[in-house]
Amino acid sequence: MNIDMIRAAAQRIQGHARRTPILTSPFLDEIAGRRVFVKAECLQHTGSFKxxxxxxxxxxxxxxxxxxxxxxxxxxxxxxxxxxxxxxxxxxxxxxxxxxxxxxxxxxxxxxxxxxxxxxxxxxxxxxxxxxxxxxxxxxxIKPFDEPQVIAGQGTCGLEIAEDMAGLGVTQADVAVCCGGGGLTSGIALALAAEAPGLRVRPAEPEGFDDVTRSLASGQIERNTRLSGSLCDAIITPQPGDLTFPIMQTHCGPGIVVSEDECLRAMALAFERLRIVVEPGGAAALAAALFHPGTFEGDAVIAVATGGNVDAAVFAKALETLS
Amino acid sequence: MNIDMIRAAAQRIQGHARRTPILTSPFLDEIAGRRVFVKAECLQHTGSFKxxxxxxxxxxxxxxxxxxxxxxxxxxxxxxxxxxxxxxxxxxxxxxxxxxxxxxxxxxxxxxxxxxxxxxxxxxxxxxxxxxxxxxxxxxxIKPFDEPQVIAGQGTCGLEIAEDMAGLGVTQADVAVCCGGGGLTSGIALALAAEAPGLRVRPAEPEGFDDVTRSLASGQIERNTRLSGSLCDAIITPQPGDLTFPIMQTHCGPGIVVSEDECLRAMALAFERLRIVVEPGGAAALAAALFHPGTFEGDAVIAVATGGNVDAAVFAKALETLS
The missing domain is CATH 3.40.50.1100 (Rossmann fold)
Structure with a gap:
């Protein structure tokens, strides 16, 4: 698993995957206390980076x-x-x-x-x-994350982040990524290590399903104790992958654990300030950027909004946090 | 008012306005019976083309x-x-x-x-x-629409549509544009007339506030009989502009009138299928593309989703149309 596989995947994907935009809002910057850049991967075909x-x-x-x-x-x-x-x-x-x-x-x-x-x-x-x-x-x-060509495909998102942030003049920042098994997280981490080494990936996970955060802290693969019952269903997996975990160990900073309520509030703010639809699990990174400012350093943070496939009832619940 | 002013505005705007993406979904294509391309101007800074x-x-x-x-x-x-x-x-x-x-x-x-x-x-x-x-x-x-530099700025959206649709190989299509006073509509129409003459602008308006549609039909400026009481508040104006109307007369096809309920349903489908937030007035063009297929010819239609600034309660009402 290396950067050449990601570059090759980028060649194959060209003209098929959508190059998703980086979105910003002065209102989100104010909440976070630093500049917030959102990679809107919820606008990808089928509504997620997958x-x-x-x-x-x-x-x-x-x-x-x-x-x-x-x-x-x-x-x-x-x-x-x-x-x-x-x-x-x-x-x-x-x-x-x-x-x-x-x-x-x-x-x-x-x-x-x-x-x-x-x-x-x-x-x-x-x-x-x-x-x-x-x-x-x-x-x-085709495994969901512990598969080299899948990691390579997700890594193309990291190549875009590297290029776009360079264009914006941001060379030092944390990159919060919603993390399940670690396919996207490790793919982006590999891409940034090669193309933008000042951008460091930080896995973001929901409370109670923080296997990657605990694994990174202990230095060995840790399992979740349960596998259902979270609004953040899209990023619930038993444990980090055998392929993805060593990559995350090498390239990622500590994990960040967010609450379901913070994910719902992040969804509502993405609705109000960015006009994008984000699902609960896809909002974990933005929740980290907005509500856990103490875990980041520097004057900018990048959050990947990984998916936007959410039932209307759950979205309506998120909107209630605005009132 | 001419294409050179739009090109000059595009130079000044470069690096300040966001180049908004063209979004698609096979599910929307199926509803419309042809390919639907959505220019997601709701992702523009401040949430609209304005x-x-x-x-x-x-x-x-x-x-x-x-x-x-x-x-x-x-x-x-x-x-x-x-x-x-x-x-x-x-x-x-x-x-x-x-x-x-x-x-x-x-x-x-x-x-x-x-x-x-x-x-x-x-x-x-x-x-x-x-x-x-x-x-x-x-x-x-700075008038909202009947002002040359404002029309020139809105026209930059048309330059992007011309370039992106050429890249997608679409050279013949109608372009539905949510229309209030006609600033965006006339700006896009001027840009397309110069850069993509096979793309024809069609103004889209809400029922009861169809001044442009009636004006285009009668050949003279017609007024709306009321100016409030529409969910589509963003595109309610007394009448087409003195500058914008002649441009629309020269370059636009007939207007399309949609109901408020169609706008709400288009908002819900944009939520579900494109993962973008669109306000009622900003959904009129997509409503036309999805629910008035008989008014278009050809195998493709472009709809400009002009804005995404909507209260949570109104958005929740739109989501109810999904169930």
Whole structure:
């Protein structure tokens, strides 16, 4: 896993993934006490950065593998990313999703042409289900984060951050990244280490699901004690990946743990001040930037708003924090 | 008023206004029955295209005029655009706003450093108030739409549409534009006439406030019979401008009238499918693209989402249309 794989993924993705904008607001700067730059990855195709990894992985397959098809297991965003990438490659896709994923994510994945298989997040093991289906049908498994071509795809987001922040004259800053298994976090960290070494990644996680933060602190892989019951469903994973954790150990600063309420308030402020829709898990980094100013140094922070697939009821709940 | 003024405004705006992205979704294409491209001008600084016109006008002032200050009257978005442009030029700004404008717009205008003067939209004449204050204090009046440098600034949005759509290979399409007094509509129309003559502007207006549509149909300036009571407050004006109307007559196709309910549904779909926040008046063009397919020809339509400054309660009402 290295920067050349990320650069190669950027070549393959060119013209397919959207180059998402960096957004700002003087109102957010005032809350954070420093300049806040938001990489609006919720505006990516399928509403999250996961399209990058999905496209990168599918576009790296052999012609034979493309013909047979792909399989992925996902709480929703990886599902949609892989589904659309597969459809654009005319490749069949089977997606294994938890039955408690937001309804809109399940429906969207089906609408993007994928076959959806549901499982119970509390009692069944998605890895086992994915491996069995892959084996039976000869499908190529595209893991959500612990997969080199997926990490490379997510890393293309880091190349854009490096280039855009250089253009804005920001060379020293922390980059808060919403973190589940660490695919995006490690991909961005690798890209920035090569292209913008003054920009340091800080994983942001929800309270109670802070496996990466604890793993970075202890120096070994730590697990979450539960795997459901969070509004931040998109970034809940059992533990950091075998591939992603060493990369994060080498390149990331300490993790930042935010509350669900802070995520909801960050969503509301993104609505009011940036006019973007962010889902709870996708708002963890912005919540860190706005509500945990003491954890950052310097006069600028970059927050990656990783996804925007959220049910209307949850979004309405976030808006209530404005009044 | 000509294309050279728009090109000059684009030079002055470079690096100050945000180049807003073109967003798409296969789900919106399916609803509309053709490809839909959304110019997300709600992501512009201050949340609407009005920052373009504000910056263009302020940046064209003499040093003396910059020192004395500017005045603007506005239902809100022009206010914020002028206020921020003035602040970034270190120029004092007085903004005359209707007392029934959304609370968030009034608060934002004040927070951007402007002095806000409120008036009653039903009983007072904002033009008279603006002219009197301008006269008393020696301020330069920046009209919201019937002002060459403002039209030139809004036209920069059209230059971007021309360039981006050429890059996407779309050379023949209608461009639906949310239309109040016609500043943005005429600016985009002038830019496209010069740079992308196969792209034709279609003004989109809310029911009951369709002065431009009726004026284009009759060939003379028609007035609205009322000036308040619409969710689409941002694009409610008494009549098309003396400058903007002849430009629209020359370059625009027929207007399109949409209902408030269609605007709310377009807002909800923009939330769900594009992850952007659009205000009711800013959703009129997307509503036209999605719900009035019979008025367009060809396999593509471009809709300008002009603004995203909306109270949480109104947005929550839009989200209810999803269930």
């Amino acid at each position: 399209f990058r990894g999905g496209w990168s992985a599918v576009s790296a397959l052999t012609d034979n593998a493309l013909k047979t098809g792909v399989i992925a297991f996902s709480s929703g965003n990886h599902a949609q990313g892989v589904a659309l990438a597969a459809r654009e490659h005319n490749t069949p896709a089977v997606i294994v999703m938890p039955s408690d994923a937001p309804a809109v994510k399940i429906a969207n994945t089906r609408a993007l042409g994928a076959e959806v298989v549901l499982y119970d997040r509390g009692t069944e093991d998605r890895d086992e289900i994915g491996a069995r289906l892959a084996n039976e049908k000869g499908l190529t498994l | 920052f373009r016109g504000g910056w263009s006008a302020v940046s064209a002032l003499t040093d003396n005029a910059l020192k004395t200050g500017v005045i603007a009257f506005s239902s809100g978005n022009h206010a914020q655009g002028v206020a921020l442009a003035a602040r970034e030029h270190n120029t004092p700004a007085v903004i005359v706003m209707p007392s029934d404008a959304p609370a968030v717009k009034i608060a934002n205008t004040r927070a951007l450093g402007a002095e806000v003067v409120l008036y009653d939209r039903g009983t007072e004449d904002r033009d008279e108030i603006g002219a009197r204050l301008a006269n008393e204090k020696g301020l330069t009046l």
